[in-house]
Amino acid sequence: MSEVFYENKVQRGTVKAVFAHLDSLVDAIDEIKRAGLGHDIIVTSPLPRHDLEHVIYEGHAPSPVRWFTLTGALFGGSMGFALQSFTHLNWSMVIPAGKPLVSIPAFLVITFESTVLWGCLFTLFGLIFMCRLPANDLQVEVQDPRLSDDKFGFVLNSLKRSEAEKAMEILKKHGPIEAINGNEQEKAPKVVIPLEDRGFEPNETDTDMLVKVGIIVTILVFLSIVGVRSYFDNTVADQLEEHGYNYQNRATAPSYRK
Amino acid sequence: MASSQHKLTYGQVTKDILKPMFNASAVYLALVGIAAATMGWGGYCWYFQLTRGLGAAGYQPPVFWGVYITTFVFWIGIGHAGTLISAVLFLFRSKWRTGVYRASEAMTIFGVMTAGLFPAIHVGRAWEAYWLFPYPNQRQLWQNFKSPLMWDVFAVSTYFSVSAIFFYIGLIPDIAAVRDRTRGLINKIYGTLCLGWRGTDRQWRHYMAAYGFFAAFATPLVLSVHSVVSWDFAMAQTMGWHSTLFPPYFVAGAIFSGCAMVITLLLPMSVIFKWDYGPDGKRTTHTHDKYQKQAYIGVWHFDSLAKMCLLTGGILTYAYAIEHYIGWYSDNVYEWGIFEYRIFGEYDWVFFMMVFCNCLAPLVWWKRSWRRNYAILMVVSILINVGMWFERYNIIASALAHQYDPGAWTLYTPNWVEMGIMVGSFGWFFLWFLLFIKIMPSVAIAEVKELVRPPLKSDEKGEIA
Numbered sequence: 001m002s003e004v005f006y007e008n009k010v011q012r013g014t015v016k017a018v019f020a021h022l023d024s025l026v027d028a029i030d031e032i033k034r035a036g037l038g039h040d041i042i043v044t045s046p047l048p049r050h051d052l053e054h055v056i057y058e059g060h061a062p063s064p065v066r067w068f069t070l071t072g073a074l075f076g077g078s079m080g081f082a083l084q085s086f087t088h089l090n091w092s093m094v095i096p097a098g099k100p101l102v103s104i105p106a107f108l109v110i111t112f113e114s115t116v117l118w119g120c121l122f123t124l125f126g127l128i129f130m131c132r133l134p135a136n137d138l139q140v141e142v143q144d145p146r147l148s149d150d151k152f153g154f155v156l157n158s159l160k161r162s163e164a165e166k167a168m169e170i171l172k173k174h175g176p177i178e179a180i181n182g183n184e185q186e187k188a189p190k191v192v193i194p195l196e197d198r199g200f201e202p203n204e205t206d207t208d209m210l211v212k213v214g215i216i217v218t219i220l221v222f223l224s225i226v227g228v229r230s231y232f233d234n235t236v237a238d239q240l241e242e243h244g245y246n247y248q249n250r251a252t253a254p255s256y257r258k
Numbered sequence: 259m260a261s262s263q264h265k266l267t268y269g270q271v272t273k274d275i276l277k278p279m280f281n282a283s284a285v286y287l288a289l290v291g292i293a294a295a296t297m298g299w300g301g302y303c304w305y306f307q308l309t310r311g312l313g314a315a316g317y318q319p320p321v322f323w324g325v326y327i328t329t330f331v332f333w334i335g336i337g338h339a340g341t342l343i344s345a346v347l348f349l350f351r352s353k354w355r356t357g358v359y360r361a362s363e364a365m366t367i368f369g370v371m372t373a374g375l376f377p378a379i380h381v382g383r384a385w386e387a388y389w390l391f392p393y394p395n396q397r398q399l400w401q402n403f404k405s406p407l408m409w410d411v412f413a414v415s416t417y418f419s420v421s422a423i424f425f426y427i428g429l430i431p432d433i434a435a436v437r438d439r440t441r442g443l444i445n446k447i448y449g450t451l452c453l454g455w456r457g458t459d460r461q462w463r464h465y466m467a468a469y470g471f472f473a474a475f476a477t478p479l480v481l482s483v484h485s486v487v488s489w490d491f492a493m494a495q496t497m498g499w500h501s502t503l504f505p506p507y508f509v510a511g512a513i514f515s516g517c518a519m520v521i522t523l524l525l526p527m528s529v530i531f532k533w534d535y536g537p538d539g540k541r542t543t544h545t546h547d548k549y550q551k552q553a554y555i556g557v558w559h560f561d562s563l564a565k566m567c568l569l570t571g572g573i574l575t576y577a578y579a580i581e582h583y584i585g586w587y588s589d590n591v592y593e594w595g596i597f598e599y600r601i602f603g604e605y606d607w608v609f610f611m612m613v614f615c616n617c618l619a620p621l622v623w624w625k626r627s628w629r630r631n632y633a634i635l636m637v638v639s640i641l642i643n644v645g646m647w648f649e650r651y652n653i654i655a656s657a658l659a660h661q662y663d664p665g666a667w668t669l670y671t672p673n674w675v676e677m678g679i680m681v682g683s684f685g686w687f688f689l690w691f692l693l694f695i696k697i698m699p700s701v702a703i704a705e706v707k708e709l710v711r712p713p714l715k716s717d718e719k720g721e722i723a
Contacts, residue, residue: 023714043459103404
């Protein structure tokens with residue numbers, strides 16, 4: 001039985017609550033916002049939930065990722081068409097039977113592919129930029145292993161002492177499984193998360209096993225090559241040679257025309 | 259899967275899906291060994307061809323497109339179901355997609371990776387394959403962008419890039435879940451791979467927006483890639499290829515073979531990992547099982563995939579029929595000649611193999627209980643895969659071997675080098691897939707949780723939610 005340990009530290013001026021129920025969390029966010037304490041909140045969830053997004057981002061414009069997508073698609077489309085046109089004009093000697101050098105129907109395919117490719121790359125960049133990924137430096141409160149499993153986290157930052165107390169009061173009313181006020185936390189408690197019996201870390205026997213398997217696989221590959229090759233040499237090769245088919249060292253394919 | 263209250267919870271989902279990771283049974287290791295050995299044999303055949311020249315492949319003039327191009331088209335086709343399931347069905351909000359999409363996407367990536375090997379093998383001097391891509395050089399030489407082969411390079415590389423991005427983006431929250439259940443070095447590796455994902459409101463908000471755009475981009479790509487591949491043939495003045503029917507015909511065939519491959523791969527997987535169990539702890543193989551929609555990958559998913567095969571298989575059968583009808587109705591002796599040759603010539607067995615596997619065998623799935631029978635699902639899905647390989651062989655080899663001038667007619671038969679590389683490509687594909695299912699969550703954890711009823715206080719109080 002292996003376990004994961006997590007130090008449940010909450011900084012000063014921060015309040016953290018962990019909820020097991022989605023509706024309690026939604027109600028808590030709503031009330032915290034109405035009490036004017038929601039100026040700097042982070043809500044984490046193991047899955048995307050529209051009800052959370054609605055209550056947090058009420059009145060906000062949609063995610064700006066779409067502008068990255070549009071820019072990328074326009075850039076890709078124009079660049080794809082330009083690449084084809086300029087390269088064909090650059091070698092203008094080749095005039096294929098009086099057909100136009102810059103041919104829109106023939107260039108549409110690569111223009112389309114380029115639009116999609118660059119649209120996706122820009123969207124990827126937009127996602128990374130807007131989410132500030134890689135996000136390894138996120139505050140300690142959200143780095144809780146339970147929050148990717150079945151719990152919802154709610155972190156309130158930049159609170160004055162009185163605000164933190166008020167927030168704690170509101171949070172506790174909604175029944176979180178834990179609510180910690182960073183101003184009052186002296187020593188961070190250790191959270192132990194038990195894992196399944198069949199552990200996620202390879203132990204020594206597994207490592208030994210892997211080495212053995214590696215050796216066996218290598219031998220198997222070698223034997224199969226030698227075996228199949230010698231099988232060919234002893235069986236099929238004779239038949240091939242009867243047909244004048246020297247597969248051992250052959251520069252051009254023989255003709256089978258009758 | 260099994261839980262005492264017959265109700266799936268978020269915690270149970272994480273536990274069940276992560277369970278098969280990182281531990282390897284003897285059967286699994288044996289499969290890895292077989293896949294690696296097959297790949298090694300293919301690698302040897304390629305080495306044989308590289309050292310002796312392209313003459314080692316069984317090309318017989320004028321047939322210079324043989325098993326390599328056949329297998330290339332086959333693997334590109336396999337790569338179609340994944341993005342169809344993950345992107346198109348995402349936009350249609352189809353619920354059965356959730357359980358199967360991760361593994362199908364992985365199949366797509368590995369399928370396209372396998373396909374990508376073949377142009378390089380086929381051109382002979384694989385080390386100069388980069389000539390296919392446009393890059394500035396001092397000779398100012400550029401590719402001919404009006405060539406369908408060039409379109410294909412762009413289509414396949416774009417498809418691979420977009421599918422890989424889509425796949426990775428989908429994996430990020432699940433890699434984070436793995437990170438949170440590991441320690442030590444593995445924790446560090448997964449922590450880096452998930453880019454420090456914590457599922458904050460800000461991250462999810464932009465993530466969901468971006469995911470929608472990826473899906474929207476991937477959707478036309480699914481339809482475009484095999485259309486472009488079909489133009490490799492249809493743009494040529496070769497009888498039996500030169501047809502406007504090809505793009506829809508190829509796209510339907512690709513989705514058909516891809517969905518069949520998804521069944522072939524996921525069926526044993528769900529049985530071995532017990533992902534077809536309902537929350538009551540019983541296998542959901544019954545025809546009318548009330549829990550069948552709650553299994554991660556179960557009869558309901560396979561039933562839906564089989565229906566997808568029925569639809570696309572029907573389109574494909576229609577395309578075969580129309581293709582031959584047009585050949586006959588054209589009153590063009592060359593055009594009809596090639597279709598007649600396919601049915602009655604030396605390649606007749608290839609033709610009938612194709613008709614049997616692609617048109618007749620899937621018909622058994624019209625019966626609901628047969629669509630839900632694991633043995634029938636497995637056998638028919640493998641038959642479809644075989645049939646789809648023969649379809650491409652039928653299109654490519656017969657048309658080239660039997661062109662306009664009877665003096666140039668020949669009979670192409672693949673030799674051991676080509677067949678070895680073809681078989682080796684299966685080893686390469688299965689090796690990647692086998693490694694994938696042990697190092698990444700092969701069912702989307704976060705998305706399966708979306709289907710589970712969220713934990714609500716009001717439920718516990720007995721109120722109506």
